[in-house]
Amino acid sequence: MHASPTANAGEGAAQAQTASERIRYRLVNAGQRFFANDNIADFIEDGEMDELRDEVQARMQEVLRALVIDTDNDHNTGDTARRMAKLYLDEVFGGRYETEPQVTAFPNVSRLDQLMIVGPLSVRSACSHHLCPIEGKVWIGVLPNPASDLIGLSKYARICDWIMRRPQIQEEAITMLADELERRVKPDGLAVVMQASHACMHWRGVKDNGAKMTNSIMRGAFLTNEALRREFLSLARVQD
Secondary structure, X not given: OOOOOOHHHHHHHHOOOOHHHHHHHHHHHOOOOOOOOOOOHHHOOOOHHHHHHHHHHHHHHHHHHHOOOOOOOOOOOOOHHHHHHHHXXXXXXXXHHOOOOOOOOEEOOOOOOOOEEEEEEEEEEEEOOOOOEEEEEEXXXXXXXXXXXXXXXXXXXXXXXXXXXXXXXHHHHHHHHHHHHHHHHOOOEEEEEEEEEXXXXXXXXXXXXXXXXXXXXXXXXXXXXXXXXXXXXXXXXXXX
């Protein structure tokens, strides 16, 4: 069970009627930002995720009603509000509500100091402007040093999934991923490339089905060593 950030927060939050109001009270009381791509797991207490699902389901039902959909008689949409609540809270936005993945690191006993590349990792996120899917690939380059913490291949995927399952824009998502990896691994150099397609562009506006966005983050040795940067980009083989 997560403790409330302050003693006063617990008393005030208890007076709130809904789980979302109590959680929001704790966040505001602690001066904690809660943007769409922020993780708020430390401010959610035991049992409140179940309450949130019920609350989101009720509000989604009102959205469907406002869209003039007869959910009482339409056999296809009778359970849609419940499905949407689980979808948002447990899946596509789950990175907001889940604590950070526990990733076991091990020391660099072999004193590895050569380029390591992980990827492509499949990633799924959602645009915070329209809540439409973002789907793509991520490549990660790491230049460790003897003091670096090394993590397993699957752990990179787990961290990436945790960061990406939030509403956000791609430029911020890749920066958050780089920050998290740099904090955990502490390498001499870190490179992250993300290439993704955006349903908000495919479904609306110009409706361009082929367009993709590619972003890169280069830090440490990858920023200062052009040969290393070229080696990473060549071996990663990001597809146009």
